[in-house]
Amino acid sequence: MVSSPAARRPFALFASLLAVALVLAGCSSPGSGPSATGSSDAWVYSDAIGTKVRVDHTPTRVAAFADQALTLLSYGITPVAIFGRVPVKTDSRFAGYDLSKTTIVGNSYGEIDLEKLAAAKPDLIVTGIYPTDRKGTLDTTQPDYGINDLEQQKQLQAIAPIATVEVGGAGQDVIDANVKLAERLGAKASTIAAAKKRFDTAAARLTAAAKAHPDIEVTQMYADADGVYAVKPDDEPVTQLYKSLGVDLTDLHPDGEYYWDKYSWENAGQMMTGDVVLVNVEGYQVADLRKQTTFADDPALKAGQVYPWIDAALNYTAQAAQMNKLADLIEKAKSVS
Known part of the structure; x- marks a missing residue:
């Protein structure tokens, strides 16, 4: 899902290491105990990086x-602990979910309170991994997304086994992988079926909106002091999903650098082709964009068609809401480019 360039693994520079010296009392290695003996009662899950995760x-x-x-919650599974890239309590994506029985163990990328996590006694930790190129290469020499470094990842593995989900390729494939894991963790079939029905309805509506307004181009981007980063729709699972449903997404250099088309503020005019612009909430917003002399004349900005956009998890519930929101914007948009 779309986040700031600094937070996306293909472009992150995690040069500094987090020095952690904690003794995790009572935590056993994931390779010890009944789960390593081949017990017929063991839970075994093959994750995205080829690891056979075993729990007894x-x-x-x-x-x-x-x-x-977020995906587990959407299918009725409440995590005992959550660590995030931004403060979980102020993350609007969690609105409506009851986290009263969940321990928040991290509110900034790579900062995880290992003592709190161990105290929550998880028997499984679920994380994601992003490809490093459009071939789908998964770099397992680097930590999973949300984890600071390999040392910290080892410390998490000392608490509980880690199951890694790939967040790359086709959006529907990522949703399907998340559903598979949720099913294996006991999500009710009726809960998943109801969520899928809402998803299918929203997908049909988005397709209809895009078909009825073929002249509306949508740009998804992030901006900060360094310039503008336009998402390459085929490289991001969420935008790939919307494109597959008929949405016309800005894609000026599809064969160029992976994931982002990057523009300095001096060259920002080169990417002003969208009629609707979705700006990642972690970066510059409308007021900031208006202060940039090279962006102030952007047709979508002048027309009031630039909107804050927050990442939505790749599950049926979150994407149903997100697709309905995007359909609303396309239906009311004017062609300005």
């Missing part, structure tokens, strides 16, 4: 990075 029972106490936690 179906995990009931699951900890997760925020994006994966």
Whole structure:
């Protein structure tokens, strides 16, 4: 899902290491105990990086990075612990979910309170991994997304096994992988079916909106002091999903650098082709964009068609809401480019 360039693994520079010296009392290695003996009662899950994750029972106490936690919550599974990239309590994506029984163990990228996490006694930790190129390469020499470094990842693995979900390729494939894991963790079939029905309805509506307004081009971007970063729709699972449903998304250099088309503020005029612009909430917003002399004349900005856009998790519930919101924007938009 779309986040700031500094937070996306393909472009992150995690040069500094987090020096952690904690003794995790009572935490066993994921390779010890009944789960390593081949017990017929063991829960075994093959994750995105090819690891066969083993627990001696179906995990009931699951900890997760925020994006994966949102998906579990959407299917009726409440994590015992969550760590996020931004403060979880102010993350609007969690609105409507009861987190009263969930321990928040991290509110900034790579900052995880290992003592609190261990105290929550998870029997599984769920994280994500992003490809490093459009071939889908997964760099397992780097930590999973949301984890500061390999040392910290080892410390998490000393608390509970980690199951890694790939967040790359086709959006529907990521949704399907998340559903598979939720099913294995005990999500009710009726809950998933109801969420899928809402998703299918929203997808049909988005397709109809795009078809009825073929002249509306949508740009998804992030901006900060360094310039503008336009998402390349085929490289981001969420935008790939919308494109597959018929949405016309800005894609000026599809064969160029992976994931982002980057523009300095001096060259920002080169990417002003969208009629509707969705701006990532972690960066510059409308007031900031108006202060940039090279962006102030952007047709969508002048028409009031630039909107804050927050990442939505790749699950049926979140994407149904997001697709309905996007359909609303397309239906009311004017062609300005």
